[in-house]
Amino acid sequence: MSDRFCSVLIGSELSIVSSPMFDRGEAANSLTVTIAPGVTTGELSKFFTDNNVCFKTDAILDKATYGGLIAAGCHGVGKDQLAVSDYVKGMSIVGANGEEAVYTFPSDDQDNDNALKCNMGLFGVMTSITMEVKPMVIVKVENDFSYTVEDLFYNPTALKKLYEDNWSLEIFWFPFNNLSWPQLIALFYFRCPEQVSWEPKHDKLWIRKINPVDVPDEPTPNQVEYDIKEVQDAITTGFGRSSAPYLNKNEFLIPSFLKAGFEMVQTFNATTRFEPMNKAIHYQSFIDVMPVLDMEFAFNADPDTFSRQVEAMQAAIDITKKYY
């Protein structure tokens, strides 16, 4: 691959065209890709696989558009990485006067650059975005199911260590997973939570640890394995979608549903994998199939804030316990 990379991706038909859209100034020696804002994260990921390049920061979602991600300053992975919009090297925007303005970054006005990159749609309609890309990075993805809620959410030192030891970390809690199936059946049948005691501290966590590696110890998954994973994702999200109305009507089913979901996650994510960066980040497909109420909070990962983070997690645990 040459050290210059220029392509324009249009809508869902991703095609490489030869003419550069921007005078890239200082970015001339870096690899860039120019996309229409309607290109989705999943579409660009396919392009990255075909062309062996990646963003080192991105969104898990595979159906969001880059226009939406960048305008809102969303997403990012990796503790040495910024938000996706921070890697924008140029953009064109059609303003209220109907004229298209072309910008390249950095300019000599950093505040204006930052406002344009995270523009919230306020400057007009973006018509193209140029982003910095890297040669493909291979990462090691480890799925760790050994920690309990108590081990991490009541222990800021352990949480901090896990954060420090990994480049990117995702921690998931599926409440009720330490209840046994006989307990869950009793809970559903008798509908008396007071008869089945649940201690959230004993629930297991799912932790995804992502770390870039120089030379993978084993081959990365092939297309057949990714196709199988797509089918698994479709089954799990499809199951979630079709069960949602029953869960709404029968709240006593929710602990069993979460326990089954956690068991499925353990089965499907049993191994450590070496994967291209884009596959490791966009690891879950079809989340658009299963609409959920999604509340999100950002925490500062400054080393001194882990005691506050465990407090926040404990508040979430207390609310779940109250619901139970």
Ligand SMILES: Cc1cc2nc3c(=O)[nH]c(=O)nc-3n(C[C@H](O)[C@H](O)[C@H](O)COP(=O)(O)OP(=O)(O)OC[C@H]3O[C@@H](n4cnc5c(N)ncnc54)[C@H](O)[C@@H]3O)c2cc1C
């Ligand atoms: C399940 C889920 C999980 C999420 N997880 C995270 C997370 O972990 N971290 C995080 O930071 N965010 C997260 N988000 C938030 C998500 O990234 C944002 O809502 C993002 O804006 C979604 O992109 P979209 O393509 O749906 O945007 P849209 O809703 O289409 O657009 C969002 C806004 O961007 C602007 N915009 C879009 N296109 C253009 C354009 N061409 N020109 C000008 N302005 C434009 C508009 O102001 C528009 O209102 C999550 C969202 C969901 C649904």
